[in-house]
Amino acid sequence: MNNCLHEKEYGQEHYARLRQLAAETTPADELSHFMEMGSWRPKELRKMKKFRFQLLHRWLVEHFAPCRVADIGGGKGLLAYLLQQSGWEAAVIDPIYQELPDKYKDIATGQRVKIGTHEKVRRVSRPFSAEMGREFDLLIGMHAHGCNALIVDAAAEYGCGYVLFPCCVIEEPFFPVRGVSWLESITAYGVEGQRPLHHFRLNFKGQNIGLCGVGELKLVS
Numbered sequence: 001m002n003n004c005l006h007e008k009e010y011g012q013e014h015y016a017r018l019r020q021l022a023a024e025t026t027p028a029d030e031l032s033h034f035m036e037m038g039s040w041r042p043k044e045l046r047k048m049k050k051f052r053f054q055l056l057h058r059w060l061v062e063h064f065a066p067c068r069v070a071d072i073g074g075g076k077g078l079l080a081y082l083l084q085q086s087g088w089e090a091a092v093i094d095p096i097y098q099e100l101p102d103k104y105k106d107i108a109t110g111q112r113v114k115i116g117t118h119e120k121v122r123r124v125s126r127p128f129s130a131e132m133g134r135e136f137d138l139l140i141g142m143h144a145h146g147c148n149a150l151i152v153d154a155a156a157e158y159g160c161g162y163v164l165f166p167c168c169v170i171e172e173p174f175f176p177v178r179g180v181s182w183l184e185s186i187t188a189y190g191v192e193g194q195r196p197l198h199h200f201r202l203n204f205k206g207q208n209i210g211l212c213g214v215g216e217l218k219l220v221s
C-alpha cells in the first residue's frame with residue numbers, strides 16, 4: 001500500500017485533534033513550551049516544500065541544544081549538513097547513497113550558499129534498524145519511508161528524542177484504519193506506549209505537521 005500524502009495539507013481542525021490526542025500523555029508545561037515558541041515568524045511568507053530542511057533546521061536549533069542526531073532516510077543530507085554547521089554531531093542513515101547538494105538557499109538572508117565538494121556529512125548506507133538508535137540523542141524521519149514506527153520504537157528503547165514528518169505508508173508494521181490519517185495513527189502508536197509527544201507546524205506548503213518526542217533531549221530555554 002502506498003498512500004503518499006506529502007502534498008496533502010491538514011487543516012486547523014485536524015491539527016487541534018492531534019494535539020488533543022498528544023495531550024493524553026504529555027505534561028502541560030511541555031506542550032505549552034512548544035506552543036509559545038511558535039513555528040514561524042509572525043510575518044514570514046509561506047515557503048515552498050523544497051525549503052523544509054532549512055525550516056526544520058531552524059526549528060531544531062531554536063528548541064534543542066546541539067546533540068548527536070541521525071537523519072533517517074535523509075536523502076542528499078542537507079538537513080544533516082545544516083545541523084553539522086550549527087555544531088551538532090549529525091549523520092544520515094539511508095541505504096541509497098547520494099551526494100550533498102552543491103548549494104542551498106539560506107532562508108534568513110535569502111542568499112544562495114555553496115557547499116564545497118570537499119564538505120561531507122557522515123553517512124550510514126544501510127536501512128535503519130532500531131539498534132542504530134543507541135548511538136544518537138535525536139532521530140529524525142522527514143518523509144522517511146518504512147521507518148516511522150521503528151523510529152518511535154528506537155526512541156523508546158534508547159531514550160532518544162524523535163521528530164517525524166510522516167508522509168507515505170510504506171512497509172510499516174501497521175496501517176491506519178479506514179478514516180484515520182497516517183499522522184493520527186502514528187501519534188496514537190506513540191501515545192499507546194505512554195511516551196510524551198507533541199505536534200508542531202513548519203511554514204511550508206504540503207504536509208507540514210511534525211510529531212516530536214522530546215525524550216532526554218536538552219531544551220533551549
Ligand SMILES: C[S@@+](CC[C@H](N)C(=O)[O-])C[C@H]1O[C@@H](n2cnc3c(N)ncnc32)[C@H](O)[C@@H]1O
Pocket residue numbers: 072073074075076093094095096126127128142143144145146147
Ligand atoms: C521520500 S525520500 C525522503 C528524503 C528526504 N528525507 C526528504 O525529505 O526529501 C525517502 C528516503 O528514505 C530512504 N529509505 C528507504 N528505506 C529506508 C530504510 N529502511 N532506512 C533508511 N532510509 C530509507 C530512501 O532511500 C529515500 O532517500
